[in-house]
Amino acid sequence: MAESEEEVDVLVQRVVKDIANAFRRNPNIDEIGLIPCVEARYNRSPIVLVENKLGVESWCVKLLLPCVHSKLVLYRQRKLWLDRDALTDLTCTLLLLNPDFTTAWNVRKELVQLGALDPLKDLYLGKLALTKFPKSPETWIHRRWVFQKVVQGICLPHSRSNGNLGMVSTEQMHRIIQDEMAVCSAAAGRYPSNYNAWSHRIWVLQHVAKCNLKILLDELSNTKYWVSTHVSDHSGFHYRQFLLKSVAGNSRSAAVTNTGAFMRKPSNKDHRASLPAHMKEESASVEAHTADVPLMIEEEMELCTDLIESYPGHEALWCHRRCVFYLWYCWNRERLQISSDSSNRGDGTVNNLQMATAGSYSCQGMDVDGGAADSAKQGYTQETKRLKRGPSLDLHSLLEEHRFIDAILAGCTNSEQARFATAYRKWLDTVIGQ
Amino acid sequence: MKLYSLSVLYKGATSVNLLKAAYDLSSFSFFQRSSVQEFMTFTSQLIVERSQIGSRAAVKEQDYICHLCVRNDSLAGVVIADSEYPSRVCFTLLDKVLDDFSKYVDCIDWPSGSPTSIHYTGLDAQLARYQNPREADPMCKVQAELDETKVILHNTMESLLDRGEKLDDLVSKSEVLGTQSKAFYKTARKQNSCCEIM
Numbered sequence: 001m002a003e004s005e006e007e008v009d010v011l012v013q014r015v016v017k018d019i020a021n022a023f024r025r026n027p028n029i030d031e032i033g034l035i036p037c038v039e040a041r042y043n044r045s046p047i048v049l050v051e052n053k054l055g056v057e058s059w060c061v062k063l064l065l066p067c068v069h070s071k072l073v074l075y076r077q078r079k080l081w082l083d084r085d086a087l088t089d090l091t092c093t094l095l096l097l098n099p100d101f102t103t104a105w106n107v108r109k110e111l112v113q114l115g116a117l118d119p120l121k122d123l124y125l126g127k128l129a130l131t132k133f134p135k136s137p138e139t140w141i142h143r144r145w146v147f148q149k150v151v152q153g154i155c156l157p158h159s160r161s162n163g164n165l166g167m168v169s170t171e172q173m174h175r176i177i178q179d180e181m182a183v184c185s186a187a188a189g190r191y192p193s194n195y196n197a198w199s200h201r202i203w204v205l206q207h208v209a210k211c212n213l214k215i216l217l218d219e220l221s222n223t224k225y226w227v228s229t230h231v232s233d234h235s236g237f238h239y240r241q242f243l244l245k246s247v248a249g250n251s252r253s254a255a256v257t258n259t260g261a262f263m264r265k266p267s268n269k270d271h272r273a274s275l276p277a278h279m280k281e282e283s284a285s286v287e288a289h290t291a292d293v294p295l296m297i298e299e300e301m302e303l304c305t306d307l308i309e310s311y312p313g314h315e316a317l318w319c320h321r322r323c324v325f326y327l328w329y330c331w332n333r334e335r336l337q338i339s340s341d342s343s344n345r346g347d348g349t350v351n352n353l354q355m356a357t358a359g360s361y362s363c364q365g366m367d368v369d370g371g372a373a374d375s376a377k378q379g380y381t382q383e384t385k386r387l388k389r390g391p392s393l394d395l396h397s398l399l400e401e402h403r404f405i406d407a408i409l410a411g412c413t414n415s416e417q418a419r420f421a422t423a424y425r426k427w428l429d430t431v432i433g434q
Numbered sequence: 435m436k437l438y439s440l441s442v443l444y445k446g447a448t449s450v451n452l453l454k455a456a457y458d459l460s461s462f463s464f465f466q467r468s469s470v471q472e473f474m475t476f477t478s479q480l481i482v483e484r485s486q487i488g489s490r491a492a493v494k495e496q497d498y499i500c501h502l503c504v505r506n507d508s509l510a511g512v513v514i515a516d517s518e519y520p521s522r523v524c525f526t527l528l529d530k531v532l533d534d535f536s537k538y539v540d541c542i543d544w545p546s547g548s549p550t551s552i553h554y555t556g557l558d559a560q561l562a563r564y565q566n567p568r569e570a571d572p573m574c575k576v577q578a579e580l581d582e583t584k585v586i587l588h589n590t591m592e593s594l595l596d597r598g599e600k601l602d603d604l605v606s607k608s609e610v611l612g613t614q615s616k617a618f619y620k621t622a623r624k625q626n627s628c629c630e631i632m
Contacts, residue, residue, distance in 0.1 A: 033465035036618035053464040058621070132463065189461070192497075229435045229566075232518050310568055311435075311520055 007042065011060065012067045018047040019096065020089045022054055029054050031131040032096055034061070054096075054128075061097060068094050072104060084116045092125060095139075099129035105142040112149065119146045127183050130197075134190035140200045143180075147208050150176065173208070177215065180204050185226065188236065198235040202242050216247050217291060224303065231311045237320040244300060244327055251290040252334065297328045305404065313416035318424050328397060329432055401428055435518040436461060438498070439474040440527070440561045442535050442554075443482050443510045444544040450482045450510070453539070453547045456557035458565065469615040476610045477591070478512035484594040485510075491586040492521055493594065503528040509536060509544065523567045525585070531560055 023029060030052045037046075037057040046057035072094060074080035075087070082090065088111065091104040111117035123146055126139045133139065181204070187197035209215045220243045227236045304321045311317070405428075408421045441455035452475060459467040477495070481502050485491055493500040497517050501524040504510040511528040539547075539554050564570040588594055591601060605611060605619050 031464055033463045035465045036469065036614050036621065038613070038617045048465075050464070055465045230518065231435065311518070314518070 008063050008067055011042065012064055012071075014045065015047060015056075015060065015064055016068070016089050016093045018045050019054070019093050022047060022049050023092075025049070026052065028052050029128065032056070032128050033132060034058050056097070064093075065097050068097070069101065072101075072107065076103060076107075084111060084114075087111065088117060095125060095129055096132075099126070099133050099136040100138045102138050105138055109142075109145060112146075119149055122146050130183065130187045131190070134187040134194055135196050137196055140196050143200065144203060144207075147180075147204065151208055174215075177204060177209050180208075181219065181222070185223075188226075188233070189230075192230075193233050193235045195235050198239045201239060205242075205246070211246050211250065213247065213250055213291060216243050216250070219243055220247070220296070228303070228307060231307055231314045232316050234316045234319065237316050237323075240300070241320065241323045241327075244296065244324065247291045247296060248293050248327060248331055251293050252331075293331060294328075297324060297331065300324045301328070308408070308417075312412055312414040313420070315416075315420055318420040321424065322427060325397075325401065325428075325432070332397075398428065398432060435567065436516045437513060437519060437524075437561055437564055438516070439471075439478065439512070439514045440531065440557050441475070441478045441512045442531065442557070443478060443512065444547060445482050445485075445487060445504055445508045445510050446545055450479050451545075451547060452479060452549060453544065453552045454535070454549055454554050454557055456561040458561055466618070469612075469618045472611050472615045473619070474514055476605070476608055477514070479610065480591070480604065481512060481594060482510045485586075489586060490525065490584055491588060493588040493591060495591045499524075501525060501528060503532065505532060507536075507541065509541075511535075520567055521585075523564065523571045526571055527560065527564050531557065 026049060029049070032054045033056075035048060035055040035057045037059050040059040041057075046060040048055040048057065068090060071080065071082075072090060075082050087107060091107050094101055094104045105122075108117060108122055112119050112122065123143065126143050126146075129136060129139050181201065184197045184201040184204075188194045188201075191197075205211060205215065205219070220240065223236065223240060223243075227233065227240060230236050301321070301324055304317060304324060307314075308317045308321070402425070405421050405425045409418055412418055412421070437458060438461075439455060439457045442453045444451050444453055455475065455478070457471050457474065459470055462470050477500060481491070481493055481500055482504060485502055485504050487504050487508055488506045489502075489504050491502045493502065494517075499515055499517055499519070499521065501513045501515065501521060502510065503512075503525065509532055511532045513524045513528055515524055534556055535554055538556070539552055543552065595601065595604075606616060608616075611619070
């Protein structure tokens with residue numbers, strides 16, 4: 001390279017300053033990007049601000065990144081002193097270029113803990129980084145750290161001014177959750193089957209929203225259009241499966257435990273000892289309206305049918321169908337079990353039932369082509385022993401499924417569609433129907 | 435499930451000229467859009483150049499599928515979509531657009547036409563409407579038999595080229611692509627990874 005170390009240093013200082021200024025000038029920046037640009041122009045800033053988009057000319061990145069990177073490392077090794085503002089600006093630049101540099105996020109964690117940095121700024125920075133790096137694992141991980149802080153109500157500056165002892169209000173929390181859903185959705189749109197984005201979304205519902213029933217149902221309706229326009233996105237459908245299972249799990253607990261119970265039992269995850277205040281007031285009202293699970297499942301099956309017929313040859317749709325049908329199967333089986341068990345219900349029986357079906361909701365039994373078929377069969381035999389005295393399976397649904405498969409096979413010209421339909425039939429026969 | 439571009443072209447004896455095009459680049463990063471647009475124009479032209487009159491084809495390239503229809507009167511259309519968008523609907527759209535275009539624009543103007551000289555405004559609306567394939571084509575579910583055998587499938591752009599021809603050469607020689615786009619192409623080719631930083 002022809003540039004001297006001094007020139008590079010000047011460039012670095014300039015870029016860091018320009019980026020910080022850009023944010024000051026325009027607090028509505030919503031996207032970052034790289035501008036392909038071959039020729040280096042040292043006398044002009046490589047930072048470009050157009051409307052609400054912040055761009056970095058590509059020529060400077062290979063000079064900038066190593067320099068900024070080593071500055072931070074030197075700071076960490078205590079060989080270089082940087083004050084808080086300098087650290088903030090430096091890490092900001094670094095993370096916009098490479099959001100997977102964990103150390104930079106960790107430095108910001110320290111600043112947040114010292115009260116020198118507003119954690120919401122980190123959410124904003126992460127959101128921008130995700131516009132260019134939608135999968136960035138470290139960005140998602142840092143977001144979860146920030147949320148944990150927010151949920152604990154510790155670091156939010158606004159809540160302190162409310163004089164509310166650092167507790168976050170319900171409205172604020174709901175808004176934060178909604179914003180996060182939007183961030184996840186945007187990232188999911190930028191990269192197909194963005195597992196990191198979708199699993200983060202699930203995490204937020206579990207640990208921030210605490211699987212609040214209304215939020216789950218809202219999410220179910222909010223993501224319907226998205227999955228309909230991203231029919232091969234496995235992660236998107238997996239998210240809906242999580243929602244369905246959580247709602248079913250919630251409703252099951254509400255039905256089984258007496259309505260006198262104050263706390264909702266969680267579906268799969270460990271439950272923390274206490275809910276934050278804003279959630280306690282809600283759970284009481286939730287008891288009043290549990291979801292109509294059969295209707296919810298039926299609508300999901302209809303959606304699935306609709307998409308399978310309109311867009312032949314997408315495996316994600318058939319996988320989704322297996323999950324939803326399996327959920328329906330488990331739910332029905334349990335309903336029958338509960339009604340036949342009502343005469344001899346004791347705490348012990350109920351708990352066993354919950355343990356059994358909690359497991360079966362998450363046990364997929366999806367893969368017929370692999371070894372999983374055996375374990376699914378095994379699970380089924382154990383259940384059959386328990387249910388021997390219960391009423392028989394819901395044959396109607398099973399027959400409908402077979403009719404659906406026959407119709408698809410009769411009419412389709414797409415070879416993949418035929419393959420998926422056949423595999424689905426095999427799965428039904430092996431796992432469900434006897 | 436997206437449509438990115440819709441173009442109408444004329445396949446002349448020695449060259450192909452673009453008559454009109456519409457683009458939806460909203461899903462691309464802001465600073466890449468102009469390059470992406472140029473590439474879509476370049477690709478559409480190239481595909482028409484290398485196809486026979488009176489043919490249909492679908493060319494797959496990475497996550498994109500370019501659907502092409504060249505009519506017997508040398509009027510051609512190209513739709514570039516993602517891999518989820520149903521192909522059948524693309525061909526329906528092409529037939530519709532070419533039909534409509536030929537009604538409004540006289541065929542005398544085709545051989546020498548360009549986007550500035552041609553007055554036709556229907557493309558943007560059609561592109562927008564067909565973003566939702568089911569709304570635009572309610573017959574989506576009816577398994578209307580498009581004669582699949584007539585659609586030539588190409589798994590890569592390279593298979594359209596002559597022996598010895600390289601896509602890289604065509605890109606650098608192209609008049610449609612600006613210097614920035616060419617630079618973009620070079621770097622994109624070098625690092626075909628999803629985690630590129632520079």
